[in-house]
Amino acid sequence: MFALMQSSRVQSLHMMVEPRTGLKAVIAIHSSQKGPAMGGCRYLSYPNEESAIEDAIQLARNMSYKAVLAGLSLGGGTAVIMRPAHVPDRAALFEAFGRFVQTLDGRYVTAMDSGTSREDMDCIAQYTQHVTSTTAVGDPSAHTALGLYAGIRTTAMARLGSDNLEGLRVAIQGLGHVGYALAEQLHAAGAELLVADLDSGKVQLAMEQLGAKPIASEALLSTPCDILAPCGLGGVLNSHSVTKLRCAAVAGGANNQLSCAAIADQLEARGILYAPDYVINSGGLIYVALHHQGQSPGTITAHLSQIGTRLTEVFAHAQAEKRSPARVADELAERLLDMD
Structure with a gap:
């Protein structure tokens, strides 16, 4: 895993497990040179932990590339939540993830991605301000x-x-x-x-x-x-x-x-x-970043035109x-x- 991190130039990898809610989450931060890392939170089924971590690492790198080529004062990061076979309380799971994001003290700002919704972001926002694409912000x-x-x-x-x-x-x-x-x-x-x-x-x-x-x-x-x-x-x-x-x-x-x-x-x-x-x-990153x-x-419109x-x-x-x-x-x- 360290070899993959080095080849992708990922700075840090953070993981959290909370059995009560079924949360198994990974946050990969690729770069924070130009600002806090921002990137989506995926909620998908993965065949194993290794594939989830690899997805987070590759996506985090692309988020850094996306941000810097878009001219944003941001780094790149990505969160991946492994979707369990049975979710007793989806809101509780995302609230737990919000607490996880908060432990990073603003180094990572999360947002919607595959498998997540504005309502999920609202749950996260109950425990951290480091989230965007909530219902109030709108769908990017x-x-x-x-x-x-x-x-x-x-x-x-x-x-x-x-x-x-x-x-x-x-x-x-x-x-x-x-x-x-x-x-x-x-x-x-x-x-x-x-x-x-x-x-x-x-x-x-x-x-x-x-x-x-x-x-x-x-x-x-x-x-x-x-x-x-x-x-x-x-x-x-x-x-x-x-x-x-x-x-x-x-x-x-x-x-x-x-x-x-x-x-x-x-x-x-x-x-x-x-x-x-x-x-x-x-375009979605530009919108949520500048709105944030x-x-x-x-x-925002002028930036999108670039x-x-x-x-x-x-x-x-x-x-x-x-x-x-x-x-x-x-x-x-x-x-x-x-x-x-």
Whole structure:
């Protein structure tokens, strides 16, 4: 585990177990050079403790990269709660997690992520002020989707020569809060939507409201499209799935889309432009971070508009150096983190 921490440059790893509530939680802090570490709290089932810790470590690093490339005075961190088979009292579990966050004295600020809700954040907020995306703050998903939409236009310009999305075939994998909000914006822009989700109700809603074409989850990656937008859980792009892709670009909201760094080179070799996930999906972090700092809506909107600018910069460097945008973004983030 220390080797994984060193390779990912994670500063510290914190764990808590509370048998009474069923809480088994991990908080990974990657960096606190530029400010407190901020990142989501995941509440998912994991096959074992090792996989939960690895997820926390990898996500914490990406949060640092996301924050520094978004120009935020924050470090990166992530919390992972292993979802038990039976939860006697969900509110009590998240209240216990709030007490855990409080023990870190502000070094980590938690927020919504996969499997958690605003109501969960409200429970956490009863025991610590180091939490955001509560009911009072609002769901950051809409702001993540706004940034994604801007990033998809930037990606279309870089790969297809135009940011006009009318008639563009976009395949969205995952219709959660972010994926569905993105689908609504793309539909309004005239894009043709191909959608997949394990929840058939969400797919049906997208068909009825947005004219989307349903695709089986296992077939979506091999379906011809202009842009693939992974908006579910991470690791969807691996050595096997990349060989099946029939898209010009990948630009989506999921974290940790690449199963390993080498996948970026496979995409590059196939001529598929990859929008680094932590660059294009930073809208939610920008919103909750600046709202937590008391910034005005105008300031937040202006900051969100910079996502496309940063992505254009990454694409330009990648093209000039004939390298993957993922490699370029990683090195740029590491240089910025090392400047202090």
